[in-house]
Amino acid sequence: MSHVEGGATTPQTPKTPKYWTSVADFEGEPGVRDLQSREFKTPSETPTELPSRRDFLKLLGAGAAFAAAGCARKPVEKILPYLKAPEEITPGNALYYASTCGECPAACGVLVKTREGRPIKLEGNPDHPLTRGGLCARGQSSVLNLYDPDRLKSPASIQRSNGAASAATWGEIDKKAVRALQQAAEQGKSVVLLSGTITSPSTLALAGEFLRSFPASEHVVYDAVSSDSIARAQELSYGARLVPGYDLEKADVIVSLGADFLGSWLSPVEFARGFSSRRRPESGAMSRLIVLEPSMSLTGTNADWRVRVRPDDLYPVAMALAHELLVREPRGSLSGDAAVAAAVRPFPAESVETAAGIPQGTLAALANELWEARGRGLVLAGPQAAPAAHAVGLQVAVNLLNSALGNEGVTVNAASASNQAQGSEESMTRLVERMRAGDVGVLLVYGTNPAFTLPAAVGFADAMKRVPFAVSFSDRIDETALLGDAVAPDTSHLESWNDHEPRRGVRSLSQPTITPLCDVRPVQETLLAWARFIGKGSLAATTATWHDWLKERWRTEVYPAVDAAAPFDLFWEGALRTGVVRLGTPAASPRPFRSGSMTGLPEPAAGTDRALTLVLFAPTALYDGRSANNAWIQELPDPVTKVAWDNVALVAPSRAKQLGLTGPTENVLAGEVIVVDAGHAKLEIPVFIQPGLHPDVIAIAVGYGRSAAGRVGNRVGQNAFALAEVTGGRIGTAGIAVRVQNTGRRASVAMSQGHQSTEDRPIIFESTFVEYQKDPRSGNESHDHLPSMWTRHKYPGHKWGMAVDLTACIGCSACMVACRSENNVPVVGKQVIGQGREMDWIKIDRYYSGDPENPETVHQAMLCQHCENAPCETVCPVLATTHSAEGLNVQTYNRCVGTRYCSNNCPYKARRFNWWEYSEVKEKSLRLVLNPDVTVRTKGIMEKCTMCVQRIRDGKEHAKALGIPVKDGDIQTACMQTCPTDAIVFGDLNDPQSRVAKLAKNDRGYHVLQELNTLPSITYQTKIRNREEGSA
């Protein structure tokens, strides 16, 4: 099979399926095809928005104004040197500090890049044992939060009567708080700390000491994205309340029942690392991922076998799996247990399959597969994937499966349990009751925002009225702070000391990389100050600062637990340098399963209620909405829907047809607005047709619809948390019966994909692992050497290139934010994205193939291919885009006059044009995040991926200074550095020993549109799915 004959049009290889990007694309709607064939859309084709939007965007577009050079006399510029130069800082040179990401409780290891004393980028810490250099999109974004102009500049007092806020001094806040704390103690009322999960052992200990000095006190932990059902079920099945660690790198077969472990659940970077380490076809073995889920999660898009299951069927399916393994064909140690058998007997596979509408034999096949991989498998279930009434039962069933299969103690690791989700829904709802009863005298709110995330049914706002004094440690006056009396703003995680223990035995440090930008104080200092004022308890006498306290705890607790030969001070310095230490933890060993936990589990449902059911999910980008005011997060398109700046109601294609609903398509960038009515609450939200969704399901992302996040995040999307329901103290986010009603209105929805077309040319090659083992070139048979009119370039020194592995890439989009951060890529906003003018230098395209009701998915990173025969170079009239001696296709901004010929001629559509002056920034603080090594581009010029030419330069200069050759791996592009799955490899193609050179030549390597003979420097590796032929 050859790609040569026929020139531009290429016949498809038999294995290459037809790919499509949406249902409209699949069905070949003429308007869509017509639109995709055009290079640039005109603004009139897109919905218009209020003019204020433009001003608002200038707030976001990062950049410093260019000084006019040439005809005008240069502006007088001042130089203010250091007064006393810090010894370690050389202006112009970056410094890196090992620290810990504070964006979410996953607490990944990071290196903070600082320039002249300001943090400008986060990178994954390669020495961190869990994340090993990876960092997710949210972690990458979190550096922007530091410079958020909407952060509180000082503490604030809130008027309860009208919610009016006024700036206050720390003295005033301290006085107020101390008086309230003393009053609560006198009246015998409770002092309650309500926090999100705190992964810091030292902060937990300090908070504990603080609370102990009051006669009545409590620490309530509440996570909006909760893993409470796992902890509860572990307590029932094994005796201790914990969330175990999951070691995915040991799993040959992973069955996920609605757990989005690659997208947003628990510790996505760690899980992506572990998972992808077993997805290397070259190693001769590949793990298998089987996903049973109601919605279409990022994890689901990576499944080798995906089955759509209603949320209320997840628990019966898990029980039926146990039935298959333990009753129908008794296998393993737990098969003789009477209690277990009695519990699973009402769930025979056939009847569960019939009720759930999944093909007969599915569960038997699944059970066999799990049994074959016993001791090397893992069953996971989403803690919030099932209805509240089923949530714990589902997790108990999963515990049973893992114990019966011998996965417990191997892939399920309680010895190194996770501390990343400590929240308890029941204690939260109980706290609200106690607040309502007037038991709570003082409420301290830290790292959680219940007024936004709790459904109205819980009645948090009303209960707050009965709390005499509530203070929030939030960095802004958020929804919860508005209901209280005072805000004592905490520092950013980049401004203060802390420690973290994401999993038992892994301790990392956070260190300040900048003096606090506002008049803020670490929450720990605040607690210490209040304890001193009150003068009771163990903290009252201490004169220690928080840093002293933290260091002392490391001296007394961590230092003895590590096998360190050095004295403490040296050990401490070493720990600061590496950022993380490992404590000795016992090896994982199987815990005995308590079959008593199987009693009292839910019975099979009597009737078959096939009503529409709602699933709320935490999206990869916004998570629970904590950083909704971060423009990088808002602009990150959802990895599955590709919708940015909005949440939408996902509806399956068949259901949409039945209900007569139309979502946004490539040419109509607006979806019909529906009312989603859950009885206790309703929401008006645009429809989006999502392939792969269960037809009975409406799925909506939470985290949107903030009202007090700031100027960026307010009123973006709708707050779907409002639709959650409360059953017996548990908060249910799935399996909520809903009705939908079409309003007939349409609302604009912006997608970052779909405005350009592959015109059915094959740009993705895929095969199966079975085929791959027979022939590693499977799916990628054609490698043609085309004749060329051009003489080949000579690359005497380096020739930079990249390899992108479609098998390893999970589509998490961390690379997109890393690239924005590294390369000063501007944020453009919803309207401009809708016009197809997003600015990302690297984007992840998502293609479907097969049945729109349950398609297969592939994620493909698309960026400048740095072609040897670059079509852009030949058409530039001003030599602004040229070929470097090291194989880079370089763009010289100051030469560019904006003809856009290059973009027109680029077959990969990887070039981005500055339609607006995105570099104008009204908010000065946002300029501080810019990378001073990268030119900020102005209106009217073209830009694109440079392969991080500034990082290449740094790497070369480093080697030159040492007088050594550049070593493979020393230069990493920003996307490669952050990639949690090691899907991107950059290096020197001229060095035959480099990883990228080997990948470029391997059997899975191909070039996109190789028939054009552009000779790209980027090699893609074929997508290998680990499925049997026809089992999809």
Next chain:
Amino acid sequence: MSPQTGSRLLPLLVVAVLGAGAWAFFDTFSNIGYAPTQPIPFSHKIHAGTNKIPCLYCHSSAERSRHATVPAENVCMNCHTVVAIDKPNIQKLTSLYQSEQGVPWVRVHRLPDHVYFPHKWHVAKGIACQQCHGEVQTMDVVKQVAPLKMGWCITCHRQNKATQECSACHM
């Protein structure tokens, strides 16, 4: 030459003439000779000329970084806690230092933001500071002597067989 060819060449000619005009126009406005008054009349002539203090003693970053940098005030105070403390300008400097205020020096040499110029590698190659900055050791008030324009950079790079890659300076 046919009349048709002539009419085709005419726009080119117009562009060429306008271009040459613009070139001449802009060049007259280059910043050669720019010598702003500084908040403290620091004399390079006294320091680098008379007293022969090496440039890199104060501009030490030039060896280690892309920026030569104006020295931090504590570098001034290395000497001026004992030297010339009776002079009013030194007293002004000392009081600024003691009250923790910076000296707002006026920048003389400025490259556009889209240019990466590493002092480090130019110093490492043994290029004298004077080659671009002029005979600073003779200046009481520093003034710009070189045009600092791309053509001027490239000429030197060409003569010395240094890199002429676009991405060497533009990224």
